[in-house]
Amino acid sequence: MDRKNIKIVIVFLLCIISFLGACKKDNIPQNNHPVPNDSSVKVLVACEGSLGNGNGSLSVYFPLKDSIYNDVYQSANGQTLGDVFQSITKINNQYFFCINNSDKIIILNPQNWLQINTINLSKPRYILPVSNNKAYVSSLFSNKVFVINTINYTVEKQISMPYQNPEGMIIADGFAYICNWDTACNKLYKIDTNTDTIIDSITIGGTAPQEISKDREGKLWVLAGNAAKGKTTTFNRLDISTKSLLKTYSFAPKVEAIKPMFNATGDTLYFIEVNYAGGSINNGIYRMRYDDISLPGSALIGCSVNQYYWALGIEPNSGNIYVGDPKGFIQNGTVSIYNTGGVLLHNFNVGLGPGHFYFN
8 A cells, every 4th residue: 555655765764863862762671471361451453564674573461560561472372473463463362463464363272372273364444243243344455345253263254345445444223334445445345244245335525435433422533645646634433224325524634634533532532643654743643522613733743843643542441641752763763651631650661663552
């Protein structure tokens, strides 16, 4: 995708900057001994690694103990995860890791971090559980949504979507709704999870729907657009009961927003704006209420020049904001934790390219 190509360019630019001293490595101690096997609250960090180098990794943070453990999968299994660690989903008390460019899903035992099995399929991105033994897997560079059996770890069938790059997915009112990140697409598709077939669609106010969230009123928010291809970034609030588009929020030209998510109460939407040119404008963590009439005018947590964020997570209980800085994908990244007022509480080192959080 274009975003991956942009990321490669950024790596070279920030590499030059790093030699000039703009990128500072943190000297925060980490634990290298085995991760404790207890019921403590933990945060899993999916570190993508650098594209094509097969160096994705898993970091695990214990917020109550203020302890970080890096390279958890490799330490337990004696091998690397693979190329581009995309996302984490927990199903039947097991972790399912999408390793995008390695064309596989790794299933992990949460008690000892040992691999249980793998599912081989093309370019997995995200997993949506739809029943006790079934889940959907979105994929890159195709029009396929894979239907997997989460008990025997097999691919049961494929759902052919009308457009390429199935991406964000959600369950609402007993149906699955799927985005296709294709510049020719302007619809959100409704899937009957009993028959695994498309039964309806809703038109959005833009093109290239990518990610999807749900607010406190049960309305769906679809992030769409592709700034690199000249498609304006938009948020679209949809009423699925009436198939109506309630509001479209349009960003300024060339502004890119990624990884939106609501807090636990569904009243506040957080997202990242990325400025690939290295400036501080339209670059950082933003938030807005579900009933705001316009997009926020400034960042809650801003980026410095020649910096950008790549991961965002909202801790369900405290509402604390977790932010991943990939440091240009040329050195290990950092995670910073802020309170709801945007005040920095703590930061720590993780692996290369933190891109996704899972709160357990």
